[in-house]
Amino acid sequence: MLRLQAPLPDRYTLATADELESWIRAAKQARGDELLILGHHYQRPEVIRWADQRGDSFKLAQFAADNHQATDIVFCGVHFMAESADILTADHQRVVLPDLNAGCSMADMADIDQVEEAWEEIAAVTDIGRLVPITYMNSSAALKAFVGEHGGAVCTSSNARAVLEWAFTKGDKVLFFPDQHLGRNTGHQMGYDESHMRVWDPHHDLGGLDERAVKETTFLLWKGWCTVHQRFQTAHIEQFRAEHPGGEVIVHPECRHDVVEIADKVGSTERILEWVEAAPPGAVLGIGTEIHMVQRMASEHPDKTVVSLDPLVCPCSTMFRIDEPHLAWCLESLVRGEIVNQIVVPEATAAWSRVALERMLELTGQPAPARVD
Numbered sequence: 001m002l003r004l005q006a007p008l009p010d011r012y013t014l015a016t017a018d019e020l021e022s023w024i025r026a027a028k029q030a031r032g033d034e035l036l037i038l039g040h041h042y043q044r045p046e047v048i049r050w051a052d053q054r055g056d057s058f059k060l061a062q063f064a065a066d067n068h069q070a071t072d073i074v075f076c077g078v079h080f081m082a083e084s085a086d087i088l089t090a091d092h093q094r095v096v097l098p099d100l101n102a103g104c105s106m107a108d109m110a111d112i113d114q115v116e117e118a119w120e121e122i123a124a125v126t127d128i129g130r131l132v133p134i135t136y137m138n139s140s141a142a143l144k145a146f147v148g149e150h151g152g153a154v155c156t157s158s159n160a161r162a163v164l165e166w167a168f169t170k171g172d173k174v175l176f177f178p179d180q181h182l183g184r185n186t187g188h189q190m191g192y193d194e195s196h197m198r199v200w201d202p203h204h205d206l207g208g209l210d211e212r213a214v215k216e217t218t219f220l221l222w223k224g225w226c227t228v229h230q231r232f233q234t235a236h237i238e239q240f241r242a243e244h245p246g247g248e249v250i251v252h253p254e255c256r257h258d259v260v261e262i263a264d265k266v267g268s269t270e271r272i273l274e275w276v277e278a279a280p281p282g283a284v285l286g287i288g289t290e291i292h293m294v295q296r297m298a299s300e301h302p303d304k305t306v307v308s309l310d311p312l313v314c315p316c317s318t319m320f321r322i323d324e325p326h327l328a329w330c331l332e333s334l335v336r337g338e339i340v341n342q343i344v345v346p347e348a349t350a351a352w353s354r355v356a357l358e359r360m361l362e363l364t365g366q367p368a369p370a371r372v373d
């Protein structure tokens with residue numbers, strides 16, 4: 001998806017690190033409780049240090065919704081995360097993304113036109129009433145609205161199994177987007193094998209499948225992936241285990257299935273953090289997730305050895321676009337009363353997205369954030 005971030009004024013691009021620090025600090029003080037800076041776990045250190053709350057995308061959106069005093073939410077994450085925050089927060093709260101080019105390559109692999117087209121193609125060859133659409137949190141608001149309107153739900157990496165189990169009480173097959181790996185890994189966890197799964201390639205007629213495959217498949221998995229997590233290979237795990245006999249391998253479920261299959265533990269970013277925190281002193285942990293998060297866990301737990309499974313650095317390049325110059329620019333603009341880079345989800349889309357998110361919360365037994373308009 002094309003998004004255009006206007007170039008920053010020279011004041012920010014030419015600023016020294018000390019200047020940026022003092023401007024951000026002053027802006028935070030000036031806005032007080034009305035400002036909330038949210039930092040995703042994958043953010044670079046010089047940005048995350050300013051966050052009032054760290055978390056994964058859904059936790060941060062809920063945190064913003066629960067903090068009604070904050071009118072300006074600066075989301076140091078990527079575009080779909082800011083959209084989710086706008087969907088869940090009240091009308092008096094504005095969500096700002098410091099750099100509009102901070103998208104998510106995985107979320108961008110499924111756009112609403114492609115999904116609507118896929119839905120029509122599948123409807124032409126099978127009973128669409130038995131197909132339940134499920135979208136991962138890492139998707140645009142338009143896709144969340146689509147699943148809300150078509151009887152489906154959103155899922156996160158920690159509740160994907162519960163959401164898919166619910167889906168099979170509503171139908172007998174799912175269209176899962178945009179991450180094929182989370183869908184496949186969860187399907188395997190539920191006892192299905194590859195014969196129940198097919199990849200839907202949106203760039204081919206009927207997803208590159210034949211009619212029979214579409215009719216018979218239980219999991220239609222959208223051909224999307226995370227450029228960060230797909231990098232991890234089984235060879236990385238073998239190398240780590242050779243170097244650290246007794247070490248533990250923990251990976252994210254956006255990793256490929258062969259990687260997930262041989263890992264010791266598989267969990268969301270929040271679960272990975274919990275496991276690292278709970279590990280005893282002296283533990284050696286090889287982690288398969290974004291490098292900034294791995295490096296932060298390593299520095300915050302000096303009594304443990306926490307390393308990335310991939311010896312080459314693997315940052316989330318879109319998240320990396322959020323830097324101190326953009327943060328300082330948007331904060332100083334807010335102090336002047338000027339709203340830049342506000343992310344606004346149209347109300348009709350937001351309403352159906354909330355339906356999909358509330359279904360997820362209900363079936364996983366979590367309370368929905370209270371919107372105070």
Ligand code: SF4
Nearest residue numbers: 104105106226228316
């Ligand atoms: S780590 Fe992957 S899924 Fe997460 S924002 Fe980056 S590209 Fe998207």
